[in-house]
Amino acid sequence: MGPPHSVSDAHVKFVSGHSGSSGYEVVSAVSAVFPALLVTAIVVQGRCGWQWFVTETILLVLPLALSLTALSDFTFELGMSVAFVAVLALVLASHFRIPISKRGYKDEKRLGCITSLRGMLNLVAAVVILAVDFHSFPRRFAKTEEYGYSLMDLGGIGFVIANGIVEGRKKPDKWSVLRDGLALSLLGLGRLWLVHISDYQHHVTEYGVHANFFFTLAFVKITCSWWAWKLNLPRAVLAGVCLCVCHHLCLTVGGVGVWVLSSAPRHTLISANREWVVSLPGYVASYFFGVALGCHLFAGQNRRTHLTYSVICLTVCLFVSVVGLHHYLGLPSRRIANITFIIYAVFYTTMALAIYLTVETLAATFLRGLPTVPTIFHAINRRPLLCFLLANVSTGIINKSINTLDVPYPWDIIIIVAYTLGILFVLYFLFLRDNMQKLKHA
Template identity: 25%
Template sequence: MMDDYRQRKERFVSNLNGTTLFETGSVMITICSTYFLCQTLKSFISWPNIEKLSWMNYVIENVTLVIPMICVCTFLSSFSTWFHVILWLISILIYFLTKPTSSVSLVSSTSYSRNISWSNTDCNMYMYTCRMDLGVGLFAISHGMVSSEARNKQINVKELFLENIILFILGFIRLIVVKYFSYVEHVSEYGIHWNFFLTLCFMKLIGHCLLKITKNLISLIVVVMIFHEFILLKYFHVDNYLMSSNNVRKNFIDANREGIFSLGGYVCLYLIGVFIGRIIIHDESKQKFKQMGLQLFLGMVFLCVINWNSSRKLCNLSYVSSTAGLACMSLACFSITQ
C-alpha cells in the first residue's frame, strides 16, 4: 500500500519543468515590497507604543507579510509581477501620505516564520529552476551570512564539532525516517543516503577549513568555483556522470554522487554568504544603508548576467551566480527600505 502510494507521488512530481529566473526574481522582490508595506503601514497607523502591542504586530505582519506571499505563490502566481508593482505603489502612497514618526524595525517586533517552501522535484535540469532549488541555495548563503566567520569570530575545534554534529545527527534522523515511512524522495536530488542536512554539515566544515588557509575571501571564492566548475565538472566530465540515466549504484560514493559532487558549489555559496555578511555588518554598524544597497545592487547585476544552463543538481557556476544575484537583489531592496 505504502509502496504504491509512494510510486504515485513520485510520478506526480516527476518530469516537471521549472520556471525562469525572471519569474523567480519577481517572487523574491515581492518579499521586499511586503516588508516596505509593513514598515509604512506601521508608521501610518502611529499608535502609541505599537511595538509593545504584540497582537497588533501579529495582525499587521500577517496581513502585509504572510498573506501576500501565500497569494503570490498560489492563485496569483501568474500575476506576480503586477502584484508586487501594486504593493510598491500602495506602500509609496502611504509613505507620502504620512511623515514617519519613528523608525520601525521588524527585528524588535514579534518574529514569525515566513519561509515559503515549494516542492517541485525533478525539474528540467537545464535552463529552468524552481523555487525549491532557489530555497536551498539561499539557505546556504544565509548560513554563511550568520556564521562566526562573517562576524570574524574565532571558534575552537569543540564549538565547530558541536555545530556540525547537530546537522549530521539531523541528516541521519531524516534518512532513518524517510526510509522507515517510505517517504517520497528522488535519488536524483542528493542520492540514496545523502540529504540537505549532510550537505550543510560538510559545507560548513569545508568552508571553515578553507578560511583557515587564507583570509582573502574573493580569491577563495574564485578558486573554489574554478575548481568545481572547470576542473571537476568540465575537465573530469563529472557533469556527464551526474546527468547520466544510469541507475546502477555500485558503492557509497556512486549511490550518493549528486550530493557529494555538488558540495563544491554549496561551499562557494557559503563563502559568498560570509562575504555578504561582512559587508552588511560593516555598513550597518556605520549606518551606511545606501552604500550597502548600492554594493549589493551592483553585485546582483553582475551575478545575474552569468545565467546559462543553471542546474541545482550540479550546483554549477550559473546556479551559484543566479542564486547569489537574487540574494543580493533582496538584500539591496531591504537596505534601501531600511
C-alpha cells in the same frame, strides 16, 4: 504493489521531471515580499504582540503564500499592486509625519538587511516545502530534474550563502562547531531513518539515495565555518572563484557532470549519492561568496547610503555575469551545483540584500529611522533551524495524514496557509517569551 507504495510513487512522480521556468519568473515569484516589507514597517513599526502578529501575517505572509499558489500566474501584477500601496503608504506617512512608536523592536547587534534576508529565505522555504505536494503550487517552481531556473532550487544554497554572511564574521569555538556539525549529522540520520521506516516519498535525484540537506549543512559547518572568519573580502572571493573553476573543469573536462545526470547504476555508496558528493564543492564555494558578502556588509554598515549603492552596483554586475554564464556555459543545475547555478544564487541573494537596504534607506530618509524588519523575521532569525525542522516535520505529518494530490482547490491553499501560520505562531510565541525574560532580568 500495495496502496502506500502507489501513493508514494505518485508523489515522487509529481515532483520529478521538471525543467523550471525563467530567471525573471523566479525573481517575480517573491516580488510582493519586498514592497510588503515597507507597508508592514509603516503599519506595525516593529511592535510586538498578537494583534501585530495577525497584522504582519495579513500584510506580509498572505501575499507571499498567494503568489506561490493561487496567484502564481499573476506574480508581476501582485508585486506591482503591493508596490503601489507601499509608495502610497510612504508618501502619506512622510507627508503627515505619522508618530513613530518608541516600543518598536530593534536588534542593534545585527544588520536589518541580513535579518530580513534570512527571514525571507526561511519563510519561502517553509511555504514551498509543503506547497510543492499540492496542485496549486505551479510545477515550474518545483525543483528541476537536470537544468533550469527554479524557485525551490535556490532554497538550500540560499541558506548556505546566508550562513556564510553571518558565520564568516565571528571567530567560533571549535568545540561548538563540532557540536553543531554533529547535531546536523544526527538530524540527517534521523530524517533518513524516518523516511525509510515510514515509506515516505523520496526523490532520489535531490541529493541521492541516502544523503539530504542536513548532511550538506553539516559538511559545510565542519569544513569551513571554524576558519572562514580569517578570510577578508578578496581572499573569500578568490577562494570561491578558484573552487568554482576547478569544479567546472571536473564537471566538463572530467565528465563528472554527465555521470551525475545519467541513469548510471547506484551500486556503491558514492554512486548512490553522487548528486550530494559532486555538488558539495559548489555549496562550499557559495559559502565563501557569502563570507565575502558579509565582509562587505559589515565593513560598510556605518555608511548605509554608500553601502546601499555599492550592493546595487554589485547586483548589476552579478546579473551581467549570470547572463554571460548562461550564454557561454549553459543553464544552471542544482544537481551538480555548476558555476551558473552558484552565481545565480549569489545574484538572487545580493539582489534581496540591495532591496532591503533600499527599504532601510527610505525609512531612514523619510520616516525617521522606522524599524523595517518585521517581528516575524526577527522570530525566524532567532531560531532558523527550528523553523526548518518544524516545516519538515509538519510536512511529513500532513503528507502521511492525507493524500495531498487529491485535495481540491481552495482547500489546498487553506491547508498551506494554516500550516505556515502554525509554524510562525510557535516561533513568534518563543520570541515573545524570550523578550519577556530579558525584561525581567534587565
